[in-house]
Amino acid sequence: MKKLKITIDGKTIEVPENATVLDAAKTAGIAVPTLCHHPKLTPFGGCRLCIVEIKGIPRPVTSCTTPVSDGMEVTTSTEQLENLRKTVLELILSDHPNDCMVCEKAGDCTLQELAYSYGIRENRFAGERRIYEKKDGNPFLERDMEKCILCGRCVKICDEVQGVGAIDFTYRGFKSKICPPYEKDLDCEFCGQCVAVCPTGALTGKQWALKGRQRGVREVDTVCSYCGTGCNITLHVKDNTVTRVTSKEDTWNEGWLCIKGRFGYTFINSPDRLTKPLIRIKDRSSSLNSSNGLDDIFREASWEEAFDHIASRLSDIKTKHGSDAIGGLSSARCTNEENYIFQKLMRAGVGTNNVDHCARL
C-alpha cells in the first residue's frame, strides 16, 4: 500500500494511504480524546471530541472520519480545540445521571475518565435531563438509556459485526434514543457485543450487577469452554467467584463473543456442582426417572474409598473378562493434557484401545 507523509503537531510521519488522521495521530504517539470511536467499527464522528485543525480546512474536523492526504498538516491541540472539547463534555454531562457512585461502569468508564481529565465539576449548561422510567425486561442486558451518550457503537456492532440490527437510533433532537423497534424489550441474539463496546454504564450485564467493579477483581485470560471456535476470554474473579466474562480487543477473536461465552459462566458456581465422590447404594434399575431423591441412590464417600473401590472393581473385571471388556469415554470439554492422560490410562493402565470421545456427536 502506498504511504503518505503527513505532519502532526510538527512531527512528520508516514502512514498508509487508507489511514485516518486519528490513526496517524496514534502512529505518531499523540493522544487524541475519543468517545464514540471504536477501532473495529466504521467511523462515526458523533462525539466531536477528536476534532483537529487541518491546514486549508476552515473548520475543525473529526480526526476519526478524515482520511489522510499527502502533505497534510494537522494540529491536535489548540486553545480553541480544547475549549470545544470541554464544551462538548459539559454538554454530555449536563444530560447524564452522573451517579458514578453506584454505577457498574465506574472505574472503567470512558466518559468518567474524560470528565476527570478535563476537570469538569460545575456545569454551565445544566438543564433538563432525559428520564426513562421503563426498563428493558430482557434477562441478559441492563439498558439504562439515561446514561447513553448516543455514540452509536452498540448500533454499529449489532449491525456491522453481528449482522442483527436489533437496535437503532430513533426519535430526533434531544429526545433521540437508541432502542429496539417500537421500544419493545430487546429480543435478539444476546451476544452482548453492545455491552462490550458501550463506553458508558448504559449497557451492562444483569448477571454482574453488584458483584464487584474494579477493586479486588482479578482478571484471568483463558479460553471459552463452549463451541470449537475457542474464543479468548477473560474471567473476572472476586472472592473465588467468576463475576463476569469479557474478551479483550486484541485477541484473535477481536473481543467478539456469543451469548454462551459472555453470559454462560454462572454454572461454575452452581449449587448443583458435585463436591464429594458418590458411591451407589441402590440398585441401578431404580435410578433415572425414579421419584426417590438422589440421597437414596448415592452416598458420599472419601476419595480414598472411591479410588479403592474403582481400582478393585476394574482389576476384577479385567482379570475376569479381559481388558477389552472395559471402555473409556473421554471428553471434548477436558484439556489436551487430560485427554492425553485418559487415553494413556486406558491403553497403558487398563490395556485396551476402547477409548473414544464425543467427536461424532
Added chain:
Amino acid sequence: MAGLAAIFGSGAMTNSIREIEGMDIIFIIGSNTKESHPVIANRMIKAFRKGAKIIVADPRRVPMVRFAESFLNLKPGTDIALINGIANVIISEGLYNKEFIDAKTEGFEEWKNSLKDFTPEHVEKITGVSKDEVIKAARLYGNSRNAGIFYTMGITQHVCGTDNVSAVANLAMLTGNIGRESTGINPLRGQNNVQGASDAGCLPNTYPGYQRVDLPEIREKFEKAWGVSLSSNPGLTATEMIPAAHAGKIKAMYIMGENPVVTDPNARHTIDSLKKLDFFVVQDIFLTETAQLADVVLPSTCFAEKDGTFSNTERKVQRVRKAVEPPGEARDDLSILMEISGRLGYKMEYNSPEAVIREFGQVWPAIGGITYDRLDKSGIQWPCPTKDHPGTEYLYKDGFAKDRVRFNAVPYTSPAETTDKEYTFVLTTGRNLFQYHSGSMTRRVEPIEKHAGVAYVEINPEDAKRLNIKNGENIKISSRRGAVEIKARITSTVSAGTIFIPMHYAEASANILTNDALDARAKIPEFKVCAVKIG
C-alpha cells in the same frame, strides 16, 4: 473426521478463522454457523461486508441465509446429490481448474463419469432445490478461486457421512480450492476441545497424533515411550461401546465429562445398555443424566478451575488458566486419572500439566514446538514441529501427504430411514443459539434458562395448519424408537414435511427419537434424518 483425513492426510480445518475475511466465496453446507459457531459467523459477516458472496445449503432456513447470495434449501439427507449436481454443472460449464487437477489429483475421468446422471433436473427431483439455484450456486463456486467450504454435523451425522465429506472434497479439488490462504475445506468442530481430544489420541484406532494402533512399528514406538506393552486389538468407538455394553461384551465403563444419555441417538437404548454394565464410573462436574446411572461418581473441575490447553477448530493450541478453586472436595481431572492409573499398577507422574504436553510433543512432533511459555501471548496452530516454528495457518501449502489426492466417486444413497405412510415427517436435529450440547452447563445459567429453557419442535406453518396445531401447543412426536411431548413452534425456518428439535433438552430429548444407524466407516450416527409422526 475420518473422511477428510483419508483423502488429504488430515481431518482438520485447512484454513484458520482469520482467513475467512479473505475468501470471496463462502459455501456453508450443513452448518448452522450463526447459532453453533457465532463468532465464526461474525468473520463470515465481515467477509460479506467486504464483498464475499455466501452460499448456504441447509434443510432449514438458518440465520446465515440472511446474508446468502444463494440458498439451497435441500431435503434432509440429499447432500450428495446436491454436491454432485453442482460439480456436474461446474464441469459442463468448464469452470473447473484443469491445472490443479492435472498436477495434484488422480481419478478425475472416472469420477467425472460417475457424475453423468446428476443433471440439474435430476438433482432438483432428489433435493428439492430448483435447477436454476443449482446452476447459480455452481457458477458462484466454480468461478471462485478463493472459496472456503464450511460444514459441521449437517454433513457428517448421516449414514452416508463419509461419502458426504468425499463429495465436498471432490468439489474443492475440482476447482483447486484447497491448499492456499483463504481457500480450503473447513469442518467446524462443535465442541471446545474435540480437536484436542482427537489429537491426544482419544480415538480407538489411533494413538496421540493420529498414529495408527494397527501398525506394529507405531505400537512399538509407543510401547517404548510409555514403558509398557500395548494391546494390538482394535478398539471400539463410543457409538459401538454402547451396543457392546448391551450385548454384555463391555462390562465396565469409565466416562469422563460426557453425557451420552442425552447426546447419543436412541436414548432409551443408551440407558438400557448402561444399566447392564457391571461397573460404571462417571467423572463430571454435575450429576448428569448419565452420572445418575453410575456406580461411582467423581467430582471434577471445570475449565475455570484448572491449567492446561484446548485446541480449537482451527488447530490452535491455546492456554487454559486456572481462575478459581474448585468447590468442596472436587479434584482436578489429571490427578484423579493419575491416581487410578497408579492403583491399577501403572504409575504416571507428572508434576504439572505442562509436563504432560511436553511428553505429548515428544510422541507427536506436530506439536513438538509448543511450550506454555510460547502460548503465553497467543495460541499456536499445529503443525509446529520446532521451538522457533511459527505454527501453520493453513494446511497443504506444500502439497498433500500423498503426492496426488484422489477423486472418489460417491453414489447418492437415501437416508437409512425414510418417511412412509405412518411416519410421514422427517425429523432433523441440531443446536440452537442459546443452549449448548446436553445443556449440563447452559441450563444451569439462569438467564439462559429463562430465555430458552423450554424444549420445542419447529414445524412449518403449512403442516401446522393442516394438522390444526397451534403455536405453543404441546404435541406428541413419535418415532419407531420412542416418543416425546413437546411444545410446537410454528415457523417457516423448516420446510413443510420436516420438523426440527434441538438436542439440548433432556426432558424432551430429540435423541429419544433419533436413529442409531451408523455411518459404516466413521461410526457417526444419523442424527440429522429420521422418520417420525406427529401424535
Added chain:
Amino acid sequence: MNKNITIQVCMGTGGMAAGGFEVLAAFESLMREKNIPAEFRKECSMHKVGCRGLCAKDVLVDVITDDRRTIYQYIKPEMVERIIDEHIVGGAPVSEWEVDEDYHKFHEKQVKVVLSDCGNIDPEDINAYIASDGYKAAEKIFASMAPEEVIDIMKKSGLRGRGGAGFPTGVKWEACRKVEAGQKYVICNADEGDPGAFMDRAVIEGNPHAVIEGMLIGAYAIGASKGYVYIRAEYPLAVERLKKAIAAARECGFLGKNILGKGFDFDIKIKLGAGAFVCGEETALIASIEGQRGMPRAKPPFPVHRGLWGKPTVINNVETLANIPYIIKKGHEWFSSYGTEKSKGTKVFALTGKIKNSGLIEVPMGITLKEIIYDIGGGIENGKSLKAVQTGGPSGGCITTDMLDITMDYESLAKVGSIVGSGGMIVLDEDDCMVNMAKYFLQFTQSESCGKCVPCRIGTKRLLEIMNRITKGAGKQGDIELLEKLSNDIKAASLCGLGQTAPNPVLSTIKYFREEYEAHLQGKCPAKACREMLTYHIIEEFCKGCGACLRACPAGAITGEKKKPHKIAPEICIRCGACFDVCKFKAVGKE
C-alpha cells in the same frame, strides 16, 4: 365570438388548495353546456398550469384570446359562468375581476429563468415542454459536446448551488468527473425542508422536465448512469408529476438505455423522504437512500469522492438543476449577464411574512432588498413599519432596516451574518419580537436535529432552554453572553450544516437587536409578542361586554356582566392571550 381560446387555471399546490380543480371543472362543464356546437371545445385548449408565484391571489385564471391575455384573480367556481358569458361569448373581459396593479408590479422586476416556463406550459405534457425548446439542451450536448465542454460552460456560467451552500456547480461536477469509478450517481435534492420554503416544489410541479433534463446533462458531464430524485412524501402533486414526467421522458428516449442513440445510459428513480429536515443535508440524504436512518456523515470524504453506496455522487438542488438546460441553450454569457461578480443568474425566493404580496419571486442576483420589499412585495401590510427581514430560514440571520440597500447575493448576505440559503425571506414588522423569532427557528432545528452529534443534539437544547427562560421573563444576567458562547461552540463543533448554522438566528438577533434581549432580561418584551411576559387588562371604554373573552379564557380569569365592561383577575390569568385574540373591539390591552 373569439376563435382560439386558451384557458389556464393555476393548478400548483396553492392553486389546487384554493379550488383550482373545481374552477377548471366549472369551466369544462359550463362550456359544454353553453356552447352547444361541439367545435367550440375543439378550439379551446385547457392547461393545468404550475405555480406562478403570487399565491395570495389564487385561483388565478388566464383567458387567452387571439389578441390578448386576460388574467383573473381570486376566481371561484361560481364566478366561472360570468366569465364565459361576458368574456368568452361576449368578448368583453370582466374587468373588475382582473388582476390589479400589484400583480403587474409583482412581476415587473422579476427575471424568470427557472420559473420561465412554469405557468405557461402543461407540466404533465412532455410535448408542451418540447414545444418550448425542451430537451434542446440535451440534444445539443449529445450532438456536439464532450463532457468536459459541458463542465466548462457550467464553470463559466458561474452557477452556484441553490440548495443553500452556494457551491459552484461546475467545480463540483468537475471534481466528480475526475474520480475514476465504474458507477457514479446524480441525485436531485428535492427534500426542501426549510419551513416556509416551496420554490423547489413549484419548479417540479410547474416544469418537471427541466429538472430531469438538468439531471441528464449532469449525468452526461460526470459519467453517471443512475440518478435519484429525493423528494419529500408530503409533496404528492410534485411526486405525481415527476413520475409522469420521468415515464414520458423514458418513452421519448430521453432516459433509459442508449439515449438519443448516442450510447449513453441514464435513468432516474424517485426516492420518497419522510420529511425530516436533516435529510436535505446531502450526506444524510445519501444515508436515507441507502435505507439507513437519515444521519449526516462527516466530510471529507465528500460525496463527489465517496457518495451513494461509496460511489462518486453529485447532489444538486432542484433549482440548480432547472437552471442548467437554459444555460446550455442560451449560453453561459447570457446567464452570467445577470447577477453580481460572484453570484450569477437569478434566485427564487419565497417572500412571506408581513408583506403585501407574498409568494414566489425570481429575481436577478444583486437586486436590492429594498426593491424586493417595496417594488415587488408592495410594502408592509396594514401600514405597519418594517423591522427586519430574515433570510435563509432556520440557518439564516436577519437584516435590519438600515441595511435595505444590501444586494441579494451570497457575499453580501454572508457579510452581514445571514445567508441566501434556500431562499426563504420573512418580512418582520414592529409587532414581531426578534427574540421570539429566533426561538421559533431554534425550536425547529432542535427538534429536527438528527441526534448524532453532541453540540447539536444537546447544545441547541440548552440554547433553547435559555431562550425559553428569556422569553418567559426568567432570564438571568449573563444569559446573553452564555448564548453567544454556546452558539459559537455549537457552530464550530457540529458535524453537519444543521448544527453549524442552527445558532445563526440567535447570534444574528443578538448582534442587531441586543437591546431587545436586554429588555427581556429586564422583564419587558418591546414588541409585546412574548405572551408570557405580558399582563392583560380590559380597556373599559372599548369593552362592549359581549362576553367573548370570558368564554375564551381557559383559566376562568375573566368576570363581568353582559353589556358591562369585563375584568381580568391578574392572579388567575395564565397569560395565554386568548382574550386579546378574540376581542373584536380592541378592548383587551397588553403591557
